[in-house]
Structure formats: structure tokens, C-alpha cells
Amino acid sequence: MRDGTAVAKESMEIKRVGVLGCGLMGSGIAQVCASAGFEVTVLEVDQKFLDKGFAGIEKSLAKFAERPPEKGGITAQQKDAICARLKGTTNQSDLADRDIIVEAIIENVAEKKKMYASIDGIVKKDAIFATNTSSISVTELLTAVKRPERFIGLHFFNPVPLMKLVEVVRTIATADDVYHTAYEFAKKLGKVPVRTSDKTGFIVNRLLVPYLLDAIRAYEEGVGSLEDIDNAMKLGCGYPMGPFTLLDFVGLDTTYYITQVMYDEFKERRFASPPLLKRLVMAGWYGRKSGKGFYDYSDANQPRANKL
Numbered sequence: 001m002r003d004g005t006a007v008a009k010e011s012m013e014i015k016r017v018g019v020l021g022c023g024l025m026g027s028g029i030a031q032v033c034a035s036a037g038f039e040v041t042v043l044e045v046d047q048k049f050l051d052k053g054f055a056g057i058e059k060s061l062a063k064f065a066e067r068p069p070e071k072g073g074i075t076a077q078q079k080d081a082i083c084a085r086l087k088g089t090t091n092q093s094d095l096a097d098r099d100i101i102v103e104a105i106i107e108n109v110a111e112k113k114k115m116y117a118s119i120d121g122i123v124k125k126d127a128i129f130a131t132n133t134s135s136i137s138v139t140e141l142l143t144a145v146k147r148p149e150r151f152i153g154l155h156f157f158n159p160v161p162l163m164k165l166v167e168v169v170r171t172i173a174t175a176d177d178v179y180h181t182a183y184e185f186a187k188k189l190g191k192v193p194v195r196t197s198d199k200t201g202f203i204v205n206r207l208l209v210p211y212l213l214d215a216i217r218a219y220e221e222g223v224g225s226l227e228d229i230d231n232a233m234k235l236g237c238g239y240p241m242g243p244f245t246l247l248d249f250v251g252l253d254t255t256y257y258i259t260q261v262m263y264d265e266f267k268e269r270r271f272a273s274p275p276l277l278k279r280l281v282m283a284g285w286y287g288r289k290s291g292k293g294f295y296d297y298s299d300a301n302q303p304r305a306n307k308l
Contacts, residue, residue, distance in 0.1 A: 012126065012181050014188075015039065018098035020115055022053030022088065025132055026104035028160025031057045033102075034085040035074075035161075036189045041087045041094050050088035057086065060161055092119050100185065102154060104132040107257060112136065113144035120145040128178055130154040134205055134254075135261040138198045139171045148173040152182045155202060156191075158250070166191040171198045200265040201258070209258060210270040215243035217274050219308075226294050226305040244294040248287030248303075252294075256281045276308060 019030045019042045026042065030053075034040045044050045061082060067073030074082070087094075095101060101123055105115055116129060123129075129151045131141050142151035153169025166186040170179050179195075186193035196202045201209060215229055224232065230242025247255055256278065262271040280286075280293060285306075287293030295303035 012099065012128075012177065014099040014128075014181065014185050016098050017041070018043065018095040018101040018123070020101060020103040020119075021105040022050050023104065024056075025156060025158060025160060027053035027056050028060075028158070029102055029104055029132065029156055030086060031060060031082070031161055032156075032189050032191075034082045037085070039085050039087075041089055041098060043089055043092060043095060045090065047088075047090060050090070054086070054088060058083070060159075064161075092122050095119055095123050098123060098127055100128040100130060100182075102130045102132060104156075107133060107136065107254070109136055109140060112141055116141065116144040120147070126150070128152065128181060130182060132156055135201060135258040137200065138169050139173070142171060142173060149175040150178050152178055153198065153202070154182060154186065155204075157204075164190075164192045165204070166193045167196050167202045167204065168193045169196055169198055169202055201262050205258060205262070209255070209262060212243050212247055212255065213259065213270065213272070213274055213277070216247075216277055219244075220274060220276055226308075244305075245303075248293035248295055248297075251287050251289060252277060253281050253286045280308075 015038065017033045017038045017040045019026050019033070019040060022030065022042045022044045030040050030042045042050065042053065061074070061079045064072065064074045065076060065079050101119070103112060103115065105111060112131065112133070125147065127150070129145060129147065131138055131153050132155055133141070133153065134155055138151065138153040142148045145151060151171065152174050153167065155167035155169060157163035157165050168179070168183050168186060183193050183195065194203060199206070218224065219226060219229060223229070226244045230244050233239050233242045241249070256273055259271060259273040284290060285292040288297055291297050292306065294306060294308070296306050297303050
């Protein structure tokens, strides 16, 4: 069946993983793959990006090494073994023997399609191509390759080493064995995969984005302050963080981009960016990563709400 309720119980064996991009998401994906025992090659356009990404992996693994085993901790020997399974490269030919390629580069259709087209003739024909996109149509991306039946979405969540969820996104062209293999691969990474289809926003963003945008509109309309709305949703709904704290964590620029994609697809107000979000992005206030968003992070331990 192609509705996600059942798939053929056939899958290929995955041993070697390729990751495109060594930014926040790419390095996280590489780390969890290596931690699960897979040999991982990470491709970047410049060595400096690999150096930065691998430094982040080293820092992350060091934190896991400080934890007790019952809380997911690892030994020094395990840490060394994980690092030994990781390799960085700027040479696309190093991906030739990979069984699955997980792409996590910039959230831009043209750049993603350009990357896929450039490696399609290098990576072996039976390898799976997976995209970590959170909003772009997986079907649109697969038009860049000559293996549409071997293309799928694997949407991880930030921070990848800690977040358990992976959305496994099937297109109308995805083969049954590819769908099943990708689902089982996510499980082998210690994740909880959920099946979904290639509808813009998938499951999480389809439900989350309207909530976040409504929070901004509520603030614009004077319903409450940033702190009060955040506290209301934390304490009233049991959410780990309020909408504005979450927006700053995700990145206001990322959220703004997602709203554009989703509004273009559905043409519904609930997916449209509120004016305040657009203005914050135009000002370069992207949230935690830029030091300013809905909150000011001059003191990262005690963020202060900005007067907007």
C-alpha cells in the first residue's frame, strides 16, 4: 500500500553513509550515524566548514562522555571509535561507495538541486538519496536526479543528537523498498521515525508553524507580553518552552523562509508571515544565533525580552 499504513518488508543493507553539509544539522546527522556504528563521509565545499562542524561534533561527544551510561553516556573508548568512523572531504568522488546520502545543505531549492545533479553520476545507482529539508517539496528536489524512485525525505530535528523524531517523507515516486529501508535506518540511529507524505510542512511544521505565527499575531494585537505569552504556554500547556523562545531557538530567518514556502503552497492566512516577523528578519534579528530576536541574548543565561 502507498498510504503509509503498510510497505513491502524488503530493504537493502546500509553500511556506509554520506552526509552533504557539515553545518548544525549535517554535523548532528553525521554524529548520530557514526554513533550508531555506520561509516560516515561528510562532504563540504571548503575545509574550514568541515573543521568547524567536526569541532562541534567533538564538543558534543565530550558532553556525552561526561554522562553516566544510564543517561546515555559513552566511554572514552566509544568516543574514539565514533570519531574513527567519521571522515570529512571536499571531493565528491569520496561519496561513490555510499549506500545512502543524507543532504543537509542550505534550505534553497536551486542549491539543493544543483548538489544532487552534481553527485547523481558519482554515487552508485542503487544508493538512496535522502533530503533533510523541513519545508521544500521532496518531489521537486528529486527532479534533479535520474533515480526518483530512490529519493526520500528524512527530516531530523535540532539538536539531532538529542531529538528522537525523524519524519520519513514518501513521494509518489518512492519505491517500497526505499521507504522501508529509510524507516528502518532511522530506527537503527536510535530515532523514532514517523511516516508521512510529501505535503508541504509534513506533520510537525504543518501543525507547529500556524501556532507560532498566531503567537506573534497575539503579541502584535496586545494580548500579552512576550514573557507572559511564553509563560502561559509553558505552564498552561506543559510545553518545554514558549513560542517566542522556540522561535528564537529555531531561527526567525528559518521560520520566515518556511512561511513563504507554506503560504505559496496553501495560500492560507494561517501560514502567512506576520509583519513583525518579517521586520525582525529584515533587521538581521534572527534569534539566538544572531544575539537578538524576540529576546536579547547579550547574557545567554538570562535573555531579556526586547521591546518591539
